[in-house]
Amino acid sequence: MHIVVCMKQIIDPEIPSGEFKVDFEARRAVQDQGEPVLNPYDENAIEVALQLKDRDKDIKVTALTVGGESSQKVLRRALAMGCDEAIWLKDPAFETLDSAATAAVIAKAVRRAGNVDMILCGRQAGDWDMGQVGTLLAEELQIACIPMAYHVEQKGGGFRVKRETESGMAVLEVGLPVLLNITNSSTNQPRFPSVKGVLMAGRKQIPTFSAGDLAIDAEIPKRVVVEALTLPRYDRQVMFIDGEDGPEKAAALAAHLIKMNLLK
Amino acid sequence: MPGILVYASVSCDAVSMPTREILGMARAIAAKTGEPVSAALLGAGVSSLPRSLIESGADSVYVCDHDKLGEFQVNIYLKVLTDIVAAVNPRILLFPGEAAAVELAPRLAHRLKSGLVTDCVGFDVREDAVVFTKPVYGSKALAQMRIAGPTALATVRLRTQEPFGPDPNRTGEVVAVQTALDDIQPETRTVERVEEEIFECALEDANVVVSGGRGLKDPESFQQLRELAALLNGAMGATRVAVDQGMAPPSCQIGLTGKIVAPEVYFAVGISGASQHIAGMSGSKYIVAINSDPEAPIFSISNVGVVEDYRNVLPTLIAELRKALAR
Numbered sequence: 001m002h003i004v005v006c007m008k009q010i011i012d013p014e015i016p017s018g019e020f021k022v023d024f025e026a027r028r029a030v031q032d033q034g035e036p037v038l039n040p041y042d043e044n045a046i047e048v049a050l051q052l053k054d055r056d057k058d059i060k061v062t063a064l065t066v067g068g069e070s071s072q073k074v075l076r077r078a079l080a081m082g083c084d085e086a087i088w089l090k091d092p093a094f095e096t097l098d099s100a101a102t103a104a105v106i107a108k109a110v111r112r113a114g115n116v117d118m119i120l121c122g123r124q125a126g127d128w129d130m131g132q133v134g135t136l137l138a139e140e141l142q143i144a145c146i147p148m149a150y151h152v153e154q155k156g157g158g159f160r161v162k163r164e165t166e167s168g169m170a171v172l173e174v175g176l177p178v179l180l181n182i183t184n185s186s187t188n189q190p191r192f193p194s195v196k197g198v199l200m201a202g203r204k205q206i207p208t209f210s211a212g213d214l215a216i217d218a219e220i221p222k223r224v225v226v227e228a229l230t231l232p233r234y235d236r237q238v239m240f241i242d243g244e245d246g247p248e249k250a251a252a253l254a255a256h257l258i259k260m261n262l263l264k
Numbered sequence: 265m266p267g268i269l270v271y272a273s274v275s276c277d278a279v280s281m282p283t284r285e286i287l288g289m290a291r292a293i294a295a296k297t298g299e300p301v302s303a304a305l306l307g308a309g310v311s312s313l314p315r316s317l318i319e320s321g322a323d324s325v326y327v328c329d330h331d332k333l334g335e336f337q338v339n340i341y342l343k344v345l346t347d348i349v350a351a352v353n354p355r356i357l358l359f360p361g362e363a364a365a366v367e368l369a370p371r372l373a374h375r376l377k378s379g380l381v382t383d384c385v386g387f388d389v390r391e392d393a394v395v396f397t398k399p400v401y402g403s404k405a406l407a408q409m410r411i412a413g414p415t416a417l418a419t420v421r422l423r424t425q426e427p428f429g430p431d432p433n434r435t436g437e438v439v440a441v442q443t444a445l446d447d448i449q450p451e452t453r454t455v456e457r458v459e460e461e462i463f464e465c466a467l468e469d470a471n472v473v474v475s476g477g478r479g480l481k482d483p484e485s486f487q488q489l490r491e492l493a494a495l496l497n498g499a500m501g502a503t504r505v506a507v508d509q510g511m512a513p514p515s516c517q518i519g520l521t522g523k524i525v526a527p528e529v530y531f532a533v534g535i536s537g538a539s540q541h542i543a544g545m546s547g548s549k550y551i552v553a554i555n556s557d558p559e560a561p562i563f564s565i566s567n568v569g570v571v572e573d574y575r576n577v578l579p580t581l582i583a584e585l586r587k588a589l590a591r
Contacts, residue, residue: 260550
């Protein structure tokens with residue numbers, strides 16, 4: 001069985017808003033701020049795949065990413081965590097794709113790889129938060145797609161997927177091939193790469209595929225165009241509660257909330 | 265005449281509030297463009313609801329009432345919705361930002377060879393197109409996005425749009441949609457469903473939300489938050505980190521990926537204010553932050569702040585409020 005995990009390298013989402021810099025001309029974040037990271041939901045997706053592999057050594061897990069020179073780092077991290085292979089879709093034309101184009105490019109690579117049984121994607125990337133690539137990829141490949149999944153196990157001949165619902169959770173029985181959009185849960189917190197894993201990952205060859213390799217010759221049209229990027233404004237002014245110690249501040253806060261008539 | 269189509273969702277046998285919000289948004293666009301507003305209504309036993317959609321702003325309602333639509337199944341809903349879109353041929357297609365719609369919208373966009381803006385919070389009607397506003401980079405920036413394609417699709421964040429009406433004098437047309445559903449089977453089979461115990465009241469509807477984050481040391485601290493929430497007839501929330509650590513159930517998660525709330529009063533306890541979380545609560549009318557770190561970003565969006573370890577604050581706060589409110 002072959003699982004492909006799709007990943008994206010993003011600008012560190014933990015950069016505080018006060019320090020966050022926007023390239024207004026390019027209509028995106030300034031690219032060289034902070035150390036780029038692997039999208040957190042993609043780490044959850046890798047963990048889900050590796051948990052399946054922990055129980056069945058015959059499962060092969062391939063990490064795949066689309067992006068420029070620096071995205072090699074996220075693939076190395078995925079390998080260090082325990083993925084078997086990596087695929088790097090690397091072409092200058094791939095650097096400014098929208099969700100639909102990204103899905104189309106990944107679909108070509110998945111078809112080229114052949115024999116892919118399960119695809120895992122993080123539910124959304126912590127930069128543009130579009131949350132569409134996984135679902136669009138399933139449409140491209142004409143396979144079933146489960147949103148908000150957080151755990152998978154083999155059961156009999158099939159798979160059982162746990163997913164979040166608006167009011168709790170549900171367990172689904174799915175056949176293959178299938179695509180799962182993975183959300184975070186206490187059951188899929190990503191493992192840390194082992195020292196051995198890091199060493200092995202460093203030595204591994206990562207095959208790259210360009211637009212030409214994937215037989216993409218025309219320029220890929222955009223379906224969503226970013227017209228402008230602006231910074232939001234918060235106009236609240238915080239009033240700090242004074243006091244000698246916690247209980248005194250607590251009493252003052254209670255009195256303030258009552259005086260403001262905020263609590264009914 | 266190009267038009268606007270709204271995907272209607274049903275909650276407790278009535279038109280949902282998020283649907284009424286996007287009907288309000290559709291009417292605001294239509295006020296500038298003069299386009300008709302239609303609604304797509306799918307479900308089992310929903311034939312009494314078109315009237316309510318018309319009162320809330322729809323000029324026409326395309327309704328498919330079928331046993332197979334009783335439970336949401338994405339491929340079956342998609343088939344019906346595709347038929348309705350073909351009949352209406354809308355220029356703009358709006359979805360409420362709820363789980364089912366978020367699943368439907370990208371798949372429909374793909375079939376229409378068009379684009380989708382998710383989690384849209386605002387819009388601007390230009391001469392040739394509608395431009396949608398969407399928070400990006402964890403709400404640290406706002407993007408204005410335009411769709412290049414025949415239909416502009418958008419999912420709309422809850423509680424960002426004013427609902428329209430209801431106006432009992434409005435009239436409209438109801439069209440019955442006949443999609444053949446006899447042969448279609450669900451893509452997946454649900455074998456088990458667990459509804460989480462909902463404490464006090466539903467998070468999204470609560471007037472008061474008491475939330476905890478990374479700063480809370482243990483699940484017992486969340487019991488204190490729950491106690492404060494119960495005292496104020498409110499609900500308890502949590503950040504993504506607190507959920508990941510197993511301190512609070514996933515249904516409590518507030519943030520960009522989680523629930524979006526906008527209560528009268530929001531208590532942020534031990535919450536630093538990561539943008540992911542702020543995206544889910546910045547619409548709150550009054551924000552109270554309790555955090556031992558005076559530099560925590562949460563203070564920059566709060567109305568009132570207490571710089572203190574929450575453990576030294578909560579017991580007295582609960583006792584004082586209990587006394588003052590005589591509960």
